[in-house]
Amino acid sequence: MRFITPIVVILLHVSPAVAQAIRVTGTSVALAPPADFVPSSRFPGFERADLQSSLMVSEIPGPVADVSRGMTADGLATRGMTLISSTRQLVDGRQALLLKVSQPAAGMTVHKWMIVSGDARTTVMIVGTFPKEYEHQIGDAMKDSLLTARWAVAAASPDHFEGLAFRISPTPSLKIAGRMSNMLMLTESGRMGPQGPNAALFAVGSSLAPADLSDLKAFAITRASQTKQLKGLRVSEQGATGIGNETAYELVAEGTDIATGRLVTLYQVVLPDPQGYVLMQGMVASTRAATMVPEFRKAAQTFRRTAP
Secondary structure (H helix, E strand, C coil), X not given: CCCCECCXXXXXXXXXXXXXXXXXXXXXXXXXXXXXXXXXXXXXXXXXXXXXXXXXXXXXXXXXXXXXXXXXXXXXXXXXXXXXXXXXXXXXXXXXEEEEEEEEECCEEEEEEEEEEECCCEEEEEEEEEEHXXXXXXXXXHHHHHCCCEECCCCCCCCCCCCCCEECCCCCCCEXXXXXXXXXXXXXXXXXXXXXXXXXXXXXXXXXXXXXCCCHHHHXXXXXXXXXXXXXXXXXXXXXXXXXXXXXXXXXEEXXXXXXXXXXXXXXXXXXXXXXEEEEEEEEEHHHHHHHHHHHHHHHHCCEECCC
16 A cells, blocks of 8 residues: 655646646645636546546655656556657656556546656646547647646645545544545554555545446445455455444455555445545554454544535
8 A cells, every 4th residue: 555645846838728727626736727627526626527528636645756667558558548648848847757648438438648747755646537539629728737737835734624525533543644636544653655564544535426326235345346455355244334324335355465465454435425425445454453443433433524
């Protein structure tokens, strides 16, 4: 389980297709979105519903060199993406990797412009996604928008909940560590970045798109099986649970960590949401599951909705 934190980049040029730079809520990045894009309520960035297009900012704790190494044709192919182009750009005085990729999604092909920049401590990734059929209409404006990215002035004490439509409280063992896109992280150390091999992590975030939750149990099991760090997942506990006055589905499962071969216990809650669902996942080495699964439950029970 590895993460990475914020970074930023600045105004190179602004095409007539993009507006004035705006700080992206919940991040330290400012960006000038293409015309008619509006701030998203689901993730840090902007979207335009009529073109099924979005611009999303992810700040990740960790060296940009580590992230950039995976941005090759072979590396992207493992994530279902085909590399179209890759160039180095100077953005806000910083070296940045500018990529264009294609990817099948929801029965169509989407194109993505991506900027990756950062330093030895933090990385920022900005991704502009749009259906291939709108390439002529929005493709250039997406690229131009990415190149307006810049650092905004970060607050001395960042508000980790800025722009989120929920709140979570820390527990005696889990402290709020930070954000990755629309996902809030709690760790035992209270810090982002790589944790020890036995350290626990609890993450909460909203889905980026609607989902079919008519069979909540089946969806929860399928969603757990999609946890990328784990393989051979075996569910040991599951059932409906209450979060506040809402009904959710909770499960506990064990799988093998792909990177280390260790047994890891996964705690998961899926809570239906008007725009999709809220996902809560806690992971810890199975040798500590008896201690940490109750802490994950405590954290999940503090969830409450708020206006973003």
